[in-house]
Amino acid sequence: MADTRRTEIGSETVVNGNIDAQEDVAIHGHVEGTVKSTTTVIIEDDGEVYGEIEAANVVIAGVLVGNIRATGKVEVEETGVVQGDICTPVMVLVDGGAIKGQLIMDDSKPEPVKVNTTGAPHRPTASRVSVTATRPSAGRTGTRPAASTTRPSTVTQRPQVTSRPRTSDVQDSRLRKPAKSSAPLIDDVDEGQEPQE
Amino acid sequence: MSETTVGSRTRINGTVTGTDKLVVHGLVEGEVSMDGEVVVEADGRVEATLAGETVFVRGVVNGEVTGRDKVEIAPDGRMIGDVRTARILISDGAVFKGRVEMDTREG
Numbered sequence: 001m002a003d004t005r006r007t008e009i010g011s012e013t014v015v016n017g018n019i020d021a022q023e024d025v026a027i028h029g030h031v032e033g034t035v036k037s038t039t040t041v042i043i044e045d046d047g048e049v050y051g052e053i054e055a056a057n058v059v060i061a062g063v064l065v066g067n068i069r070a071t072g073k074v075e076v077e078e079t080g081v082v083q084g085d086i087c088t089p090v091m092v093l094v095d096g097g098a099i100k101g102q103l104i105m106d107d108s109k110p111e112p113v114k115v116n117t118t119g120a121p122h123r124p125t126a127s128r129v130s131v132t133a134t135r136p137s138a139g140r141t142g143t144r145p146a147a148s149t150t151r152p153s154t155v156t157q158r159p160q161v162t163s164r165p166r167t168s169d170v171q172d173s174r175l176r177k178p179a180k181s182s183a184p185l186i187d188d189v190d191e192g193q194e195p196q197e
Numbered sequence: 198m199s200e201t202t203v204g205s206r207t208r209i210n211g212t213v214t215g216t217d218k219l220v221v222h223g224l225v226e227g228e229v230s231m232d233g234e235v236v237v238e239a240d241g242r243v244e245a246t247l248a249g250e251t252v253f254v255r256g257v258v259n260g261e262v263t264g265r266d267k268v269e270i271a272p273d274g275r276m277i278g279d280v281r282t283a284r285i286l287i288s289d290g291a292v293f294k295g296r297v298e299m300d301t302r303e304g
Contacts, residue, residue, distance in 0.1 A: 005204055005205060005206065007202060007204040007223070010217035010218075013201040015213050016212040017211010018209070019207065022206040022207070023205075023207060029199075
């Protein structure tokens with residue numbers, strides 16, 4: 001019996017009540033009640049939970065009707081459906097996954113949000129790409145052609161979206177968007193003040 | 198057919214029903230009613246009304262137990278509560294406190 005350190009609710013099992021675990025919980029069956037874990041709760045694609053989930057990490061490939069409170073990461077897979085609010089610092093929603101409810105992301109994670117000063121570099125990256133496409137002169141740096149060769153590979157990898165580095169890319173880009181929108185506002189104010197002085 | 202496992206560091210408070218095999222390493226409180234086999238492992242504890250096709254106790258059970266086919270208590274099993282079953286096996290060393298009611302199924 002390998003799985004003594006893991007709770008698994010089989011597909012032909014119904015739990016009506018609360019599950020409180022200090023180990024991973026995988027749900028194939030039907031649970032009505034609160035599911036808590038200090039580690040990971042997984043609702044498999046044949047699993048259904050009607051109730052709250054509190055855990056470090058939550059993976060939804062099945063159906064959840066209820067709220068999620070996570071301290072680590074929430075991942076909604078392509079077969080996953082969440083009807084309820086999600087409160088988590090890190091969120092991954094795979095293409096096909098469905099959420100109906102509020103997504104509340106704690107900004108307790110400092111790394112991505114505070115880099116507001118790099119609002120400008122986003123435009124240059126876009127122009128760099130077009131420049132390398134039109135001018136193959138490449139005398140400036142050897143890195144740019146390398147960047148252009150990596151681009152097609154990322155495009156082909158996109159449909160397979162489950163690897164971890166990729167999901168973190170998604171998180172970063174999502175978190176930067178609000179940061180970007182706030183940064184130009186500050187820039188505008190600065191530009192407005194400089195001429196007055 | 199699939200299996201339901203309650204891990205050693207898990208507590209379920211409520212009703213567990215179904216047709217899966219149920220293996221308990223952790224704690225289940227409330228009510229258990231399975232159509233399949235129920236195994237309470239050495240690190241398992243059931244504080245509940247417990248019903249299954251067969252009930253195998255290596256750990257601790259506190260509550261009324263129904264084994265439609267068979268109830269078996271292993272040498273280090275502890276069972277406190279009334280038992281209703283067709284067949285019962287109590288191993289040497291097992292602890293059992295309660296009444297036994299044996300249904301004699303005829304026909």
